[in-house]
Amino acid sequence: MGGSIGVTIREKDGKEHRMCRWTNTLPGFIHNMGFINKDKKYIEEYLKLWYDMRKDWLENKDNKDLRYKSEPLILVNGLMVGGSKIGGGEPQKFKYNMTEVYGPYPYLAPMDYGLMIIDFQNSTILHSQGYCGIGKFIVSASSHDKEQVDAVNELYKAKRVISATDLDNKKVDRVKLDPKKGYFYDIRVDLSPFTIKRFNESKEGIMDLKKEIIKSGFKLTKEEEKMWEEYTKECEE
Numbered sequence: 001m002g003g004s005i006g007v008t009i010r011e012k013d014g015k016e017h018r019m020c021r022w023t024n025t026l027p028g029f030i031h032n033m034g035f036i037n038k039d040k041k042y043i044e045e046y047l048k049l050w051y052d053m054r055k056d057w058l059e060n061k062d063n064k065d066l067r068y069k070s071e072p073l074i075l076v077n078g079l080m081v082g083g084s085k086i087g088g089g090e091p092q093k094f095k096y097n098m099t100e101v102y103g104p105y106p107y108l109a110p111m112d113y114g115l116m117i118i119d120f121q122n123s124t125i126l127h128s129q130g131y132c133g134i135g136k137f138i139v140s141a142s143s144h145d146k147e148q149v150d151a152v153n154e155l156y157k158a159k160r161v162i163s164a165t166d167l168d169n170k171k172v173d174r175v176k177l178d179p180k181k182g183y184f185y186d187i188r189v190d191l192s193p194f195t196i197k198r199f200n201e202s203k204e205g206i207m208d209l210k211k212e213i214i215k216s217g218f219k220l221t222k223e224e225e226k227m228w229e230e231y232t233k234e235c236e237e
Contacts, residue, residue: 004101005129006115008108008218009047012038014121016218019050020105022098023113023129027137030118030125031189032151033158038120050102056095057103066091108218109227114201117213124216125191128199128209135191141175142182149175155189162188203235 002023009017025046029035034042060067070090094100109115114129125134141149152175155161164172164187175185199209210228214220220228 002131003113004105004111005113005131006105006107006109006111008115008117009043010117010119010121010218011040011043012120016108017047017050018106018108019047020102020107020111021050022102023131026116026132028148028151030132030134030191031137031155031187033154033160036158036160036191036194043120049096053094053096053099053103054106056099060094060099061104063093066093068092068095070097107224107227108213108220109224110206110231115209117216117218119216122216123193123195125194125196126199126209126212126216127197128201128205130201134196134198136186136188139175139185139187140182141177141185146177149177152185152187155187160190162190164188201235203232206232206235 004020005023005026007019007021007026009019011017029046032042033039068091070092094103096103105111108117110128113131114127116125116127116129116132118125127134139145139148139152152161156174164175164185166172166186167184172185175187176183197212199205199212206228210220
């Protein structure tokens with residue numbers, strides 16, 4: 001199912017976006033030619049939902065009335081980022097279903113599942129988490145994942161797919177939609193020019209990640225420093 005993870009993005013011009021996001025949005029975002037090419041519009045598309053939730057949080061956190069109705073399923077790169085397949089229309093405080101989960105946290109700090117820093121300026125991905133593969137991921141080829149399948153096939157065209165196998169461990173040279181079988185594929189991707197640096201999910205690993213972040217030119221606020229301290233204490237337990 002995944003959960004909350006700290007995500008910070010630094011654009012090529014140095015602009016930073018400090019967020020809390022759902023882990024499951026990251027594989028589709030990263031393994032895409034828009035990401036590899038550092039396409040500004042593509043990055044803005046990923047950022048938009050969080051900024052919408054942030055605005056929603058700031059405008060409605062003190063409201064006592066249930067003025068909004070829950071939304072249906074939202075898909076971004078074939079991944080659910082809010083809402084539900086079932087139901088919808090229930091009264092709620094916020095405009096977006098997941099505002100209370102992600103909107104309150106504009107921080108560069110580890111969350112439940114850890115932290116990932118995507119630095120487009122230095123072509124580096126720093127992370128301490130064990131949920132999302134980077135350079136390898138699983139893609140579903142069921143009927144509702146056409147956008148994600150198309151994105152993978154764009155990687156093929158750009159000769160970025162190192163290898164791909166189906167669940168029977170058979171090599172494939174193209175991901176195909178098959179609504180009846182709903183295939184899943186294990187895809188390995190060349191993400192160059194990005195360098196990936198993974199840090200252990202331990203107190204020592206988290207502290208090493210923090211040192212690397214500061215070395216890379218990021219500055220932490222007092223509130224973020226406190227969040228780092230609390231997270232490292234949890235790693236000891």
